[in-house]
Amino acid sequence: MAMENQRPHSAPSASLVGHRSWFPRIRLTGQRDLKRYRIPLTRRTWFQGRAVVNPRDLTRQYKLDDKRPWFWIAGLVAALIIPILVGTNLALTAATTFALYSAINLMWMLVIGTAGIFSLATLAVVGASAYLTAWLSIEFGITWPVMLLLGTLIGLVFGAIIGLPALRIDGLYFALLTMGVVELCRVYVVQSRTFGSATGGLYGADTFIPVAWQLKTPGLILGYVAAFALMLAMLGIYRLVNGQRLGLLLATARESEASAEALGINYQLARFTVFLISSAALGFIGGFYAAYFKGASPSLFSIDQVMLLFAMIVIGGLGRAEGAVVGTGIVVLLDKLFTEFGPIRFIVIGLIMLGVTLFARNGLLGIRDQFIEFRNKKKSERRSERTEKGGEPLPEEASEIRDKDQIYFRRFDKNLRDHLKTLVTPELIEEHRIKPLGQHSDALERVLNYFRGAGGENKYVLYEMKANTEYKIIVTTGEKGIPPRDADGIVYTNKNDALHAVFLKRVQDLMDS
Amino acid sequence: MDMFTLMSGLQLTCIYAILAIGVSIIWSSLGMLNLAHGFTFAAAGYGAWWAASMFGKSALVVFAAGITTGALVGVVIYVLAFLYIYDKPNYPVRALIATMAINMMGVQLLMWWFGPRMKPLPKVFGFGSVKFGDVVVTYSQLGTVVCSVGVLGILLAWLGISRRGLEIRAMMQNPEGAALVGISLRKTALWVMILSGALAGLAAVLLSQTFFVSPYAGLQPLIKGLIVALLGGLGSIGGAMIGAAMVGFAEALTASHLGGQYVLMVQFTMIIIILLFRPRGISGLLDEAREE
Structure with a gap:
């Protein structure tokens, strides 16, 4: 602000220099240092930013290095508020489905992305936990907090059973094995009398929604808020596992398992731990599912449902939390809000999926990185296509030059030389030969002016050895104490011839540059 | 094991072998796990029915239509899931997706176009049965076994003898390396997709002798x-067989x-038990070489 006040004639325009678009920025007054608020008990700050000086108008400003937290906050607040504001039962159930599936997908992303285990049994863990807790609740009357707790335990045990073979079997073979587990569960649940084969599901478990609110808007809102809190919790778990030690160990192992092993990283153990953590979380989600829907249905074990969930995380982008959430949002929106379109909405989902896979390397959220990479590639392609340099600094050289005036001077110089080259003709040379000194045509004058302005380095000059009779051409070095050297050793007897010879040499250099 | 179980086991074996060899060849030559094989199957069934x-209900028409539809769907999959991305990063996962x-789209399209009702295919092998001693074997069982054994035999011989088969084996x-010695990956891949699609079409016609054609049949x-x-x-x-x-x-x-x-x-x-003892399948060795 202070800087702007010192400039009475120029109004604070959006872009003072250049033609780049205007970016919103947080200005700093300079009176007060930027105060950093830290996350309690850690040395992290909430937002990663720093105070910088804007190079264009030299004001101080706060620059946010990582804008993702803002997007997260804005997106999550919108996701929480909009369904409640809309308030219809359809919107609320769709939003609850979104939150629930997001939670599941986040944990699945942990398994596929972080641990690198291609498991299809994610939904089966949720299903097993939901079925068992619902059954326990119906048979023994346990309440919903106990259901959540037991669900976590069941998930842990189930995860351990499924996860152990993952140490030995990898890739698609493990996917097949988990698919087998899912199918086994489905067949068992569909046929078992205890788990409600007759009623198409198991219903009647305890729920956290008060009886008076059930199937009414307040109950749905409560359910949505609870599911949203569940999603937030899963985001936290994802962040803790993926962003902390375990995630780093596994990121190393993803690069190269052999080198990770050589570094002493027990990546198999890390993988298994991540699988267990996510399974326990999925068990918790299962308990929540049973407590929200008051039971469980066999659709939890259907291959179609697994494929739909996979479509969600694939559309968003594998290996990133925002991918799981955004992908789930898109698919759930299409699936739940456009039910009147029937099979067409699945075709649309399939088209989105196909388009994303064909054109985006890593989902919708990976498009930005891909675009930056593409732009850099194009840049370097253009750079390598440019064979002519002519004194103008290439971009990679330019970034090394501190004095930016140099860059512009060299660019101007190059353009000037390009223009002068067009002026040099046999007639012009002939003109100079006839009359090296005196008044010249405009073109010759321009060329000569350019020669006069050249620096002292490697400049052809005339050396008068004997007054008016002996001349020779020498080249100045442009450095003090180092004498000039002979250009060609020819001795000229006529001054005009000598001047013209210098001119020819300079023209030669100009045309060669 | 009685004769009936043996016969139905043999029939299932033949159909599964046809399907699995298609999946297996695509995987090893194109590096793509073809999850659209089910759609190829269902579409071929509909093609044959249509x-x-x-x-008319002659065996020739049904077989020709089923196999042609299967091959066409194979080409569609080739264009959509292979041609554009096979030399791009992250290809195996992207192809799978x-x-x-x-x-997903194909099944829903079939559902949308033909409706969820099941359609029967004409019995191409007739309704009769033959007696081997005291065991009755229906024509369709016998036809399935003979037909698939014949086709598989011809296929394996073709793969072993012909120039194209040599190319496919090199790509597998x-x-x-195949590209380095001058084999066009695109052309060979197209042949592989046509071949596996046709196999899926054949399997669809054969299996639809006992089951019905429906969008989810795949x-x-x-x-x-x-x-x-x-x-x-x-x-x-061999492992697939x-x-x-x-x-x-x-x-x-x-x-x-x-x-x-x-x-x-x-x-x-x-x-699950077999995979625990042989983590890469019964004769899975090639997989090691396939991973980068």
């Missing part, structure tokens, strides 16, 4: 084909001794 209702998307061993064969291909070890034709025999006979035996509802349970338990 041709039968248009041009693309084929999954094609499967090492696509990069799911079970897809799962079975994948299971068998993986169980045998992806990329191995052994896997098909194991899965087929397990299914037939379970169905006759324990009851139809236990078929999947027994199959998957068997697979």
Whole structure:
């Protein structure tokens, strides 16, 4: 602000220099240092930013290095508020489905992305936990907090059973094995009398929604808020596992398992731990599912449902939390809000999926990185296509030059030389030969002016050895104490011839540059 | 094992072998796990049904239509899931997702176009049966076995003898090496997709002798084909045949001794046990070389 006040004639325009678009920025007054608020008990700050000086108008400003937290906050607040504001039962159930599936997908992303285990049994863990807790609740009357707790335990045990073979079997073979587990569960649940084969599901478990609110808007809102809190919790778990030690160990192992092993990283153990953590979380989600829907249905074990969930995380982008959430949002929106379109909405989902896979390397959220990479590639392609340099600094050289005036001077110089080259003709040379000194045509004058302005380095000059009779051409070095050297050793007897010879040499250099 | 179980086991083995060899060849030569195989199967069934209702119910028409539709769908999958991305980063995962998307769209398209009602295919082998001693074997069982054994025999011989088969085998061993010696990956891949699509079409016609054609008819064969291909070890034709025999006979035996509802349970338990002992399938060695 202070800087702007010192400039009475120029109004604070959006872009003072250049033609780049205007970016919103947080200005700093300079009176007060930027105060950093830290996350309690850690040395992290909430937002990663720093105070910088804007190079264009030299004001101080706060620059946010990582804008993702803002997007997260804005997106999550919108996701929480909009369904409640809309308030219809359809919107609320769709939003609850979104939150629930997001939670599941986040944990699945942990398994596929972080641990690198291609498991299809994610939904089966949720299903097993939901079925068992619902059954326990119906048979023994346990309440919903106990259901959540037991669900976590069941998930842990189930995860351990499924996860152990993952140490030995990898890739698609493990996917097949988990698919087998899912199918086994489905067949068992569909046929078992205890788990409600007759009623198409198991219903009647305890729920956290008060009886008076059930199937009414307040109950749905409560359910949505609870599911949203569940999603937030899963985001936290994802962040803790993926962003902390375990995630780093596994990121190393993803690069190269052999080198990770050589570094002493027990990546198999890390993988298994991540699988267990996510399974326990999925068990918790299962308990929540049973407590929200008051039971469980066999659709939890259907291959179609697994494929739909996979479509969600694939559309968003594998290996990133925002991918799981955004992908789930898109698919759930299409699936739940456009039910009147029937099979067409699945075709649309399939088209989105196909388009994303064909054109985006890593989902919708990976498009930005891909675009930056593409732009850099194009840049370097253009750079390598440019064979002519002519004194103008290439971009990679330019970034090394501190004095930016140099860059512009060299660019101007190059353009000037390009223009002068067009002026040099046999007639012009002939003109100079006839009359090296005196008044010249405009073109010759321009060329000569350019020669006069050249620096002292490697400049052809005339050396008068004997007054008016002996001349020779020498080249100045442009450095003090180092004498000039002979250009060609020819001795000229006529001054005009000598001047013209210098001119020819300079023209030669100009045309060669 | 009585003659009936043997016969139905043999029939299932043949159909599973046809499906699994398609999946297996695609995996090893194109490096793509084709999840749209189920859609190819269902579409071929519909193609055969449509041709039968248009041009008459002769066996020739039904077979030709089924196989042609299967091959055409194979070309569609080739264009959508292979041609554009096969030299791009992250190809195996992207191809898998693309084929999954094609499967999803295709099944829904069939559902939308033809409706959810099941359609019967004409009995191409007739309704009669032959007696071997005291065992009755229907024509369709016999026809399925003879037909698939014949086709598989011709296919394997073709792969072994012909120039094109040599190219496909080279691509199965090492696509990069094949490209270096002047084999066009695109052309060969197109042939592989046509071939596997045609095989799926054949399997669709054969299996629809006992089951009906419906949009979701492809799911079970897809799962079975994948299971068998993986169980045998992806990329191995011999392994796929052994896997098909194991899965087929397990299914037939379970169905006759324990009851139809236990078929999947027994199959998957068997697979889990086998995978625990042989993590890369029964004859899975090529997979090691396939990974980068």
